[in-house]
Amino acid sequence: MADLTDLYQQVIIEHNRSPRNFKKLEHPTNAAAGTNPLCGDDIRLEVRLDGDRIADIGFQGSGCAISQASASLLTGAVLGKTKPEAEALFREVHTMLTSAPSEPVPTATLGKLAALAGVRRFPARVKCASLSWHTLHAALQAAAEPVTTE
């Protein structure tokens, strides 16, 4: 039987309770919204790129502890990284989330993000953990809508 403490590790509970970078950016260069229509998880992710580097990042939204903690962990993990570095991390996380529960978790590259590995034993919840990462991927692909100065 899957163990709940795998899923709700302390770092997940803690990030859900006090999400990092839960904020709206003043001047985002890139943004994307992600939803899981069946769950009602809903995230808006904003990024300010300085050249190729993620100079600031913030998210807003609502959802389950897994989706909120994942978004919070994401912002900490990619802040200061270049676009290619963030995209590489997105692929790492995606591979890890969709791997079999018996597969080893590359803790060296993932760091705190390894806490998300618990969802692998709860197939219905994998999409909760991956939502913010797909949203980041979408945001980095497309520039934000131009900011009006009205």
Place this chain on the structure above:
Amino acid sequence: MTGVRQVPVPASGSRPALDAARLRADFPILATSVGGKPLVYLDNAATSQKPRSVIERIQRYYSTENANVHRGVYQLSERATAAYEAAREKARAFLNAASTREIVFVRGTTEGVNLVAASWGRHQLRAGDEVLVSAMEHHSNIVPWQLVCEERGALLRVIPMNRRGELLLDEFERLLSDRTKLVAVAHVSNSLGTVNPVAALTRLAHARGVPVLVDGAQAAPHLRIDVQGLDADFYTISGHKMFGPTGIGVLYGKAARLDAMPPYQGGGDMIKTVSFARTTYADLPSKFEAGTPHIAGAIGLGAAIDYLAALDWDQVSAHEADLLAYATSRVSDVPGVRLVGTAADKVGVVSFVLDGVHAHDVGTIVDQEGVAIRTGHHCTQPVMEFFGVPATARASFAFYNTRADVDALVGALQRVRGIFA
């Protein structure tokens, strides 16, 4: 000493309680386990479990009676046809319809609504007309109307509700006008449990000459339905929510209404004669049953209706009322719980949010205790928006549930609180 002595007097109106333990034994799945814990099934509003009599009836059909209906001249086909049509008569009796001509087999309530929207709606709605739905409708009684309204230039309007989740009848009366062409309303709300006063709604609508469609999906497992008493023009139910199979349901329509409607789908079985120049349609109800129907499903639904008919419904109602009262009290006593849907007239549905914990986390954690509840928006996003919550957790009961099931849920909710403490 005089010979006076006290004798016990039974409380007035008392009757033997429902023997839920005996009924549970009729449902094989209720004896199973999930992840090593006995299954506590509290998602009956999503789908109900099936008694052995239904499962065995379907097996018997496929083992001994399977043939296409209304076609063969051979005995086996006649037997299949007789069983299929016997199921239609059972459905007629269940709904108290006047005639089996008014009983159309469909895939479920969703198809029942879509049939009326496509056939009646496209035929009757004009630009500027209005269709009234309630604020607590399931998406399946919203979207089909949006589609046909958009196509016809008609307008969808919403009967509002109060914070308890009760429709506002005076607002409903105000909304009724010469432009109103149909009222489509749930008998019982799937996400709130509210029992709507459909007889009163129908009376008010009919006073304006407006027909009424009732989504009866959530009423069928809990209430005795009388379409003639309600005077509903259309009433639709799903087999799987009333202890029958998935993929089968019934649309009841008054014969005069159905007669005036064009076919919904074309195909075999719904015609009298076909030529490339002209096709004439079959009489009711075949006109609305194109193609080979879900024969086994209809027969299985008939077996479910037989099962329900054998229950003492005064006992069932008393048992379900007790479960609802007990669950409402026990669940509200869990610190941080807020109930969503507190109408005075409810069936056994307890929707709630737990402070600081998203419904999906609640669902995953209680599942580890064997407790199956629904979490999410329950296909009623406007209801979630009205109550300002993204999702709720919902325990929904059937007559085979017991107070012990409620206790298991409450125990599991304490575990949720432990993890999120």
